[in-house]
Amino acid sequence: MSDLSSKEAFPNADTRTNSTPEHPAGRPDVESNDVPKKDEHVYLAETLSTPRQILFIATVCMAMYTNQIGLGNTVGIVGVIGESFGLTTAGEMSWLLAGYSLSIGTFILIAGRLGDQFGHKRMFVIGMGWYALWSLIAGFAVYSTYILFIFARVFQGMGPATTLPNALAILASAYSPGPRKNMAFAWFGGAAPFGAISGLAFGGLFALAWWPWTFWSQGIALAALTAFSAWAIPNQHVSDKATHKTRGERIKFMDIPGCITGVASLVLINFAWNQAVVVGWEQPYVYVCLILGALFAAAFFLIEVYWAENPIIPFASFNVDIAFVFGCTATGWATFGIWVFYFSQLVLNIRGISPLLLAAWYAPVIPSGLLSALAVGKLLGKISASWIMLIGQVAYLVGSILAATMPVDSNYWTYFFFSVIIICVGMDSSFPAAAIIFSDAVPPKYQGIGASVVLTIVNYSISLGLGFAGTVEREINHGAHNKADELLGYRGALWMSVGLSGLGFVFSLIFLAKEKLRGRKGAVTEEKM
Template structure:
């Protein structure tokens, strides 16, 4: 769930923008004041020499304000993962309060990831139309409201908690693409921009551990304060961000249109069909382990979700003037990348959920101790983000993607085969060091591969698609794993049976990440062969000229 510093020159654009933000948002320098802004902008677009006389929005900011801007925008990533961690670590305390069974607990995680992944594409389009800063602040505010409701659900029941949890995920879905768009619009290509995106990526594992640690602390007193304090912090971020974060101009395609045309350009019919298909299909897979596949409504919901898929494609291809996904941008390269990402991150979601269950249910760790056990993902993830940013342009994105999927697979195998009585410092510790390399290498590699694969006017769609696939795959993977677990754990009445169910879920994760490793290896070979063929053709052309 984390972009890194490798999201540099070509991939650090709006999460759904189809323009080159660095040119569109360049501001005239003092030497350009003799011309009108319109004349300067047009000259800059037509004459490459003029580009050297422009500067990015970041260059107009003082250093203290720039630091605050980066901190606030990166909070979008940090708080997204903190929202995941602050339920995961105390999920059993919440479940005991509401009287939930073990089979109902995964919904508290999957529901959040479901809405995060489902609403990213449409949220990015809202940013294009109404402004990235405005949507970022709306995302913070939305998350604050529903986080407050999570705490208030203490006085109600688990239905309100689950409902609020699902709606809470819409906030990060708004924050992530528009935060990326602000960074892409604010910074010109270069090392400074790469470092900013490295920071953005490094906040993912950090946010998860911060969220889990504070929820463990508050749970020692009263667990609702986990969410009330989180909501207060979100309100503070919203207020400070309204004054500090710059407001890049809206995309020119939509900026001058009347409101009625803007609403049409949002592609609301396509968004409705797409969101409905994703939500219903995911709901069926995550509900089935809880109530059982024989329940008729599970099949009905899944079938309805599948039927919405062709409707979505019809609207996008035949009706919408500005489809959410430009299908001409989808190629075999894009298919390889998204398939690898989906396999790797669905496996990661299973690893993440069940490693907490393993620590707390089978090894008896408290929320704080289990947070400490998982904490090595923070330094490991930061190192992975920095190294990926440094090497990805030297060895290329395809090998990085292959290495990332290998890290996912090895990390899952380590915890899957760990004996219950084994010391923490053996396989448990090693898997928390290795798995973050899959996180912080796969996202930037996927983004850059998509950036190379699509046309210039569709550069921004890469980050948007990868974000969607990452978060949706986490939720869907938990549904797959839950189905496997309940069919092999014999009811989970003994520690042996519980462990058997957890390992079965991890076997599912290994299968998914292993499939992704195979796909990424095949794609790496295809790219190597294509490059070799181009090199041979180039040599023949030179020989012919000679």
């Protein structure tokens, strides 16, 4: 349910994802250096009629909407899917969600770089088509094993990983700075809670018939959306700089060594933590994967800092502020991943509610998410982003405590309702706050990748957090042979989310104190001058 408020999240940034400028076909306003004149740039969406603009924005926002559907439609029926494959514990079934978020978090940055090279619209359409294909395969996995289903979920995630960064780039280059652009980004972020609740509702509805229809219907709808987006999104050509590059220059720009080592590291580390939930850490291949992942991570870091001319992640430009951004964002969204999975499992399997009722119970995320996004959009220009980050971490902490301590038979309007409302504040404040801090902390040439980096951390942390919580659940649930043991495992996982959110809260306090101290030193220096 990640969120983006407005261009205020990137006050110093170039208004395009990454740094490659785009211009419409046939534009003669390109000088010898292949850069469009700033005062002659045509913002494509602003040349469209109002109905056409509405279709354009709605289509691009489908990237966020369908991303959240892919998460929500499995959360509520994960038990039904797991039962059909013979899975018995929540830890085993967490892979059905973790694989999806893993691939999103792993491939976002690469997909954004591909959009710079081959066109953001083209990659958006390809991503939707890919998402449709693997949604259909996920449904057909019912005739095979859960291994195929997990692979399908992993490959499904590559679709949103492709559409999300390229959708942001399309919106950024389609409008000039101003109210219309702000509203376009606001709707993009606002599509997240609608997608999540739609996924929960459709998943629960189709599961009443047969759960594969959840994914078959999704695949059919995505295929139609793929064709529609090819028409609704205006054509945007790759810049002359990109098209005139030689093959060697393209390869160097793509940073192939960085892509390979980065993807290998993220996949191996995440696989180790989530697979340990299924087979245990005593299996040699699990910790071998973790060690290999760490080695690939070290190689990726060295390549990005010392070798790559166009690094995917500019580690060389990072500072302590960025470290706090990463820490707060990672702990907060890992908390969210654990919360949304294990809180739903608790009320589904222990409380005994239906998947459709679960969708209704989570419905408050829609008004809460929209109000939070609008409030953050207004506050970002008036108070420090570090304060908003702190507010978000407090929300994660309080919401996760309510989930971990909720009595099984408590009234909905007490623990569950307030946990949902409060957690939404954390989700809808942490992303824009992280984006603005990242924007202020890195040089201008790296401004454009801010959203993609934060989106990577958001989605990867969801998956990794499920691995952490699943390990806790497996170690304390005594095999989950009865409801009491199941509940014990769920509680342990939810307390893991409390610990992570508490760590994020500490990070945000330290960062706020550091910022205040820096401000005082600056004031003293000015007085002396």
